[in-house]
Amino acid sequence: MDFSPDNMARYLDHRLGGKVRIDDISRFGRGTSRQTWFVDAMRDGEKHELVFRLDLDAGSFGDAPLDEEYFIYERLGHTNVPAARALWWEDDPQWATTAPFYVRSRVDGDWNIPNFTNPDPRYDDLRIRISKEWVRKIAIVHAVDWKGLGIDQRLPAPKSLADCGPNYVNMIVAHFEADRIEGDPILLESAERLRDIAPPASKICLCKGTNGFGEEIFRGEEIVALSDWEEVSIGDPANDFAYVQYLVPEIRQDGKSIWGMAQALDYYEELTGTHVPLKTIDYYRGVRMLRMLVMMARAAAAVHRYPRIAEVRQLYASTEVALHSHNVLLQSMGLKTAFDPEIFQEVHMSVEVLS
Amino acid sequence: MILPTIYDMLICMEQTIVNTVEPDLKSHKGLSATATIKHMLRQSALRLEHEGAFLVEDIARQRVLIRRIADYLSGAGDPIGATVAEALDAIPGAPEGYPTLSALSEIGVALRNQFHDGLKALQALRDSRADDADYAALRADIRTYAEWQIGEETKLIGPASFGQGPRR
Numbered sequence: 001m002d003f004s005p006d007n008m009a010r011y012l013d014h015r016l017g018g019k020v021r022i023d024d025i026s027r028f029g030r031g032t033s034r035q036t037w038f039v040d041a042m043r044d045g046e047k048h049e050l051v052f053r054l055d056l057d058a059g060s061f062g063d064a065p066l067d068e069e070y071f072i073y074e075r076l077g078h079t080n081v082p083a084a085r086a087l088w089w090e091d092d093p094q095w096a097t098t099a100p101f102y103v104r105s106r107v108d109g110d111w112n113i114p115n116f117t118n119p120d121p122r123y124d125d126l127r128i129r130i131s132k133e134w135v136r137k138i139a140i141v142h143a144v145d146w147k148g149l150g151i152d153q154r155l156p157a158p159k160s161l162a163d164c165g166p167n168y169v170n171m172i173v174a175h176f177e178a179d180r181i182e183g184d185p186i187l188l189e190s191a192e193r194l195r196d197i198a199p200p201a202s203k204i205c206l207c208k209g210t211n212g213f214g215e216e217i218f219r220g221e222e223i224v225a226l227s228d229w230e231e232v233s234i235g236d237p238a239n240d241f242a243y244v245q246y247l248v249p250e251i252r253q254d255g256k257s258i259w260g261m262a263q264a265l266d267y268y269e270e271l272t273g274t275h276v277p278l279k280t281i282d283y284y285r286g287v288r289m290l291r292m293l294v295m296m297a298r299a300a301a302a303v304h305r306y307p308r309i310a311e312v313r314q315l316y317a318s319t320e321v322a323l324h325s326h327n328v329l330l331q332s333m334g335l336k337t338a339f340d341p342e343i344f345q346e347v348h349m350s351v352e353v354l355s
Numbered sequence: 356m357i358l359p360t361i362y363d364m365l366i367c368m369e370q371t372i373v374n375t376v377e378p379d380l381k382s383h384k385g386l387s388a389t390a391t392i393k394h395m396l397r398q399s400a401l402r403l404e405h406e407g408a409f410l411v412e413d414i415a416r417q418r419v420l421i422r423r424i425a426d427y428l429s430g431a432g433d434p435i436g437a438t439v440a441e442a443l444d445a446i447p448g449a450p451e452g453y454p455t456l457s458a459l460s461e462i463g464v465a466l467r468n469q470f471h472d473g474l475k476a477l478q479a480l481r482d483s484r485a486d487d488a489d490y491a492a493l494r495a496d497i498r499t500y501a502e503w504q505i506g507e508e509t510k511l512i513g514p515a516s517f518g519q520g521p522r523r
Contacts (some may be wrong), residue, residue, distance in 0.1 A: 029384060031507055183471020186501045192478055291414045316391045319398060322521065323512045326505045335502050338509060349521040351386045 001054060001101055001113055003027070003037055009344045018043050030111065030214060031229060033061040033295070034069075038106060049108075051084065054101035058310035059302035061295045061317070062230045063175035064345055068154060070102040072229045075149045081140050082107075082225050087335050107225035109217040111339070116213060117246065124251050128259045129221055134211070134247045135264055137223045139271045142205040142237050151206060158204055158235045164236040165198025168287060176294045181301045190290055190329040201236030212245020231291065238276045241265065242284035289328050298320035321347055332351065365400045370391050387523045390482055394522060397515035403456075409507045410459040411449065417466040418443065424473035427493055431484070435476040442469045 001011075012020040028036040057064055062069075073086035084104040091100040092139040105118045115123045116130060146152060158167035173191050176184070184266045209231025217225040233239065241248070241261065243305035250260040257263075261278060269275050300318035303310040324347060359367070372389050380386050417457060421443050428436030446465045451460050477490075483489035516522065 150385055180468075180471075183468040185467075185470050185474050185497060186505070188471065188474050188478060189498060189501065192481075247375065312388055312391045312395065315395055316522060319512050320394070320516050323505070323508055327509065330505055332499060333498070337502065337504075338506055343513075343517050347522055350523045351383055351390050351521045 001052065001096060001098060002007075003039075003052075008039060008045060008315060010042075012039075012041050012043070012048070015090075016041075016048070017042050020048075025337050026154065032311075034066065045197050047348055049106035050087070051104050051106045052101055053104065054096075055099045056302065056311055056316060057098055057297065058306035058314065061299050061314070063172070063291065063294045063298055064230060064232075065177075066100065066102065068232075069229055071154050072151070073102075073104055075151055076144075079140075079144050081144060082137060082223060083229075084225050084227070107217050109219040111214050111217060111223070111227075113213075113218055114247075121253065124253065124258070125248045126221075127249050127251060130213075130218075131248050131259060131264060133223055134216065134244075134266050136271065137216075137226060138208065138211065138237075139268060140270065141208050141226065141240070141276075142203075143194065144206040146206045146234055152234060155234050156234065158201070160197070161200045161202070163202065164201035164204060165287070166195040168233055168235050168239065169194045169198070169290065172287070172291050172294055176297060179298060179301060181304060182297070184293070184297065186326050186329060187290065187293055187297075189333060190293075193333055194283075194287055194290060197283065199277070199283055201238070201280075202274050202276055203237060204235065205237050207233050207235055207237065207239040209239065209243070211243060212247050214245060216247075236280065236284065237268075237274060238280035239284045239287075241268075241276060241281045245289050286329075286332050289325050289332070293322060293325040293329065296325060361403055362400050365396050365403075369396045372396075376482070387521075390521050391523050394516045394519065397519070400511055401435070402511050403514050406511055407454070407456055407459060409511060410456070410463050413468060413504065413507070414449070414459065414462055416500055416503070417463070417470055420426045420497060421466060421469050421473055423493055423496070424470070427489065428476050428480075431480055433476055433480065439469050442472075462514065493504055 002008075003025055009020055009022045013021070023040040024038070024267065025040075025041060026038050028038060033056075035052075035054045035056055037054075039048075039050045039052060041048045041050065043254065053066065053069065055062075060066070067089065070086055070089050073083060076083040077085055087103045087105060089100065089102045090096050091291050107164065113126070113130060116127060144151075146155075146157070154173050156167055158164045169191050173187070176187060187351060207231060209227060210228045215226075215228040216223045217227055220222055241264070248259075248261050248264045251258050265276050265278065296318050299314040303315050303318055324339075324344045327337045328341065330337050331339065331341070372393055377386060377389055380389065421439060425436045425440035425443060428439065430436070443466075446462060446469070449462065477493070477497075480490070
């Protein structure tokens, strides 16, 4: 897609009908797995705030296809989950010149909450309120009638509570095999182990997959849209607590834990009646490393196939992040590595955060 | 001999980014890209120096393991054993003379794909081979190889980035 104002005006004239004026086009700087573009347009005095989603030019990190993401947004439009509205899918080569894309409505709000990451204890209450807000919203996701909405026609559903872990691992391996350019015996060994040790789920539900500060849209202290559904699945609710990126902070006051994963799970149980054991969350953290490896393999494939149009972050991720994932998986299998897990924290360092 | 060496060139390029490019960059986007490029330049230097030796050793180790996997599968009556063995035989050896990294990588990747397919078939036999010491030994050797492989890859990638600042 050519995101120049002239082309965008022509496209929206065609798509929306009538004369469209483009007020602004910008690419969202956060979020690296796919391209996200914000487009503000006016048509007949009506403002249209649109979000365009498409794969990176050389191919995306996401191991699930873009049309699956669109499918989920469309299905979520029939639920009470706060999420942007899916508007249309575009695969006409006249407009989708590099790859298909979809368009959704933009939800007014911000991913950032001032002082949420400020370590000053004065903001502990804020952190807890936000954390509880996320638990309330993820509980809504987990209550979605995925079968009634036909989501299992697109995502593999586990056959039983015991099958949640293996089913999810199998889905990840299937994604790897679907776009494999190089085999990975460590991935197979890890997958086998993760199937073996999978704990039974407490229920089978729709899981968002990627959660955290930076993934959701807030207005004030309310989540008005849950974003980033690239890792959606049907399975164990514990999966959603395994990757929360600061949204369940461990907070201590006077040497006592006043908030953290244990309290968040208690709160979730209070809301839903579902008990999610901590050790099950550890299991899904391990599984996420497997998925990370698959995403990095996709990045490697993108760079290898199309080095001229790949992004340098794909190059980086496919080497160092993949290396970390391999090392963590080896360690979880009890194998020897000369790897210090603390170093893994470094991969999150960015010039933006440091400045 | 061409002086400066490729390593001199890579260091000079990295320092040009630090001393000339970055001071003029105002946006996080640009600084983020140069941060990543510096890590990649250092990694390039390490891999130019050591990846060839790693690949030669890796290819030799993979060939031995894949042959054992193929033989085991054939012995177990699994036709995938013959398929893997045939594919292994079809993968060319190292080219004559000093090989290029690309040629070695191509061989290494082709082997890794056969290794992967062979291991999948081997995993499928696990339940029926629970009491077979040869099966257990082969699986253990595959894991030992994995330890070695990632240990070597850590040497090729880690020092370029570990403790060397933001990645993006």
